[in-house]
Amino acid sequence: MDSHLLPAAIKRLGQNFLIDPNIVRKIVALAELTPTDTVLEIGPGRGILTEALCRATGHVTAIEIDPRLHVYLTERQPRFLNLTLVLDDAMTYPIERLPIGTIVVANLPYYLSTPLLFRLLDLRNRFPRIVLMLQNEVVDRLVSKPGSSDYGVLSVMAQYAAEITKAFRVSAQCFRPRPEIGSAVALLRTKHRRALNEEEEPKFAALVKAAFAHRRKTLVNSLKDQGYEQKLVAATLSSLNLSPTTRAETLSIEQFMELTRRIYGSNFSNLHR
Ligand code: SAM
Numbered sequence: 237m238d239s240h241l242l243p244a245a246i247k248r249l250g251q252n253f254l255i256d257p258n259i260v261r262k263i264v265a266l267a268e269l270t271p272t273d274t275v276l277e278i279g280p281g282r283g284i285l286t287e288a289l290c291r292a293t294g295h296v297t298a299i300e301i302d303p304r305l306h307v308y309l310t311e312r313q314p315r316f317l318n319l320t321l322v323l324d325d326a327m328t329y330p331i332e333r334l335p336i337g338t339i340v341v342a343n344l345p346y347y348l349s350t351p352l353l354f355r356l357l358d359l360r361n362r363f364p365r366i367v368l369m370l371q372n373e374v375v376d377r378l379v380s381k382p383g384s385s386d387y388g389v390l391s392v393m394a395q396y397a398a399e400i401t402k403a404f405r406v407s408a409q410c411f412r413p414r415p416e417i418g419s420a421v422a423l424l425r426t427k428h429r430r431a432l433n434e435e436e437e438p439k440f441a442a443l444v445k446a447a448f449a450h451r452r453k454t455l456v457n458s459l460k461d462q463g464y465e466q467k468l469v470a471a472t473l474s475s476l477n478l479s480p481t482t483r484a485e486t487l488s489i490e491q492f493m494e495l496t497r498r499i500y501g502s503n504f505s506n507l508h509r
Contacts, residue, residue: 242282243304245413250345251302253281254369256410260288266403266423267341267367269293274335276363278326278342278352283309289341290316297334299326326352336362343369346415350374350390357397360426366398372418375402379422387485388451392444396431396489398424431493440496447484447492455482464499472498 245251254260263285269275269292280286280298282305289296299322300306306323313319322329327348340363344352349370356366370378373386378394379402380386394400403421408414432440446462447455456473460466470480476494478487487495 241308243302243308246302247413248347249302250279250347251281252343252346252411252413252415254284254343254410255412256406257284259406259410260285262404263341263343263367263369263421264288264292266421267292267339267365269339274338276331276334276338276340276342278340279345280309280321281305281343283312285341285343286319287316290319293339294318296320297322297338299324299329299331301325327355331355332359332362334362338363340366340368342367346371346417353394357394357424357426360397361428364426364428366424366426367403367421368424369406369419369421372405372420375420375422378402378424382486382488384485389445389448392489392492393441394424396427396440396493398426400424432496436496436500439500440493443496443499444484444492447487451483451485453483454480455484455487456480458484468499 245253267275269289271294273293275289275293275296277286277289277296277298280300286296286298286309295318297320298309300309301324303323306321309321313321340356349368353368353370356363374390377386377388377390378400380391401423403423406419406421408418430437443459446459446464448458449462450458453461456466456469459469472495473480473482475498476491478491
């Protein structure tokens with residue numbers, strides 16, 4: 237590749253381009269692609285991952301927001317007949333129209349990694365596997381378990397939707413320009429069976445968010461501050477054999493789900509001021 241022909245990186249768009257072919261190989265291997273799979277790549281950039289994906293699978297849709305990179309990739313596209321390049325914002329492009337079973341592989345722009353991750357998880361019925369390069373600390377939060385200081389809303393909500401593993405760390409030297417923060421690759425296998433129904437899910441999400449709103453407070457006080465009825469929360473904790481001084485970071489996902497069912501099942505209309 238002639239580097240002087242490449243568009244310069246724009247920091248605001250999270251443009252830290254991979255330059256290490258070994259990392260590219262490891263990412264593609266993690267996705268377990270077959271020649272008949274369909275892949276969604278978010279942010280193809282200069283195309284290093286895109287090219288490897290096109291070689292490994294049936295079809296690749298790559299959504300890039302930067303028009304300069306879109307032009308650059310379009311000029312190279314004739315080499316890959318199985319590539320659809322889209323110039324758009326991945327937060328608003330209708331990815332829900334991609335075929336069911338599409339596998340997502342992306343080195344995400346860090347400024348948008350959490351919202352994009354949640355968008356993908358919201359549409360998880362479509363995406364059985366999601367392989368993402370993220371900030372190392374975000375991956376640590378994604379996989380952390382109760383009792384850990386990294387355990388919070390992101391851990392509970394993501395692990396509710398997917399089985400997540402931290403696959404490997406990636407050194408800053410593998411990118412140009414080098415990012416200031418460490419990176420890691422995560423594999424998310426999305427869960428097909430929904431443990432909560434459509435009505436319960438938003439209540440679960442609201443409760444988890446409220447529970448972690450004040451990390452230093454007990455769960456009862458934290459939820460009270462967010463408008464939940466104190467007596468009801470205390471009685472529900474007791475019915476689950478949990479101490480009244482329980483803190484959010486000690487609750488498992490199953491316990492958060494059970495708390496949601498019991499709190500909302502008992503007296504939903506009185507819950508919020
Ligand atoms: N995949 C390339 C690689 O590994 O070298 C580039 C990865 S770079 C970290 C992130 C890419 O996402 C950039 O090309 C950036 O322009 C693009 N991007 C940023 N925001 C985007 C958005 N909202 N929708 C689609 N692409 C976006």
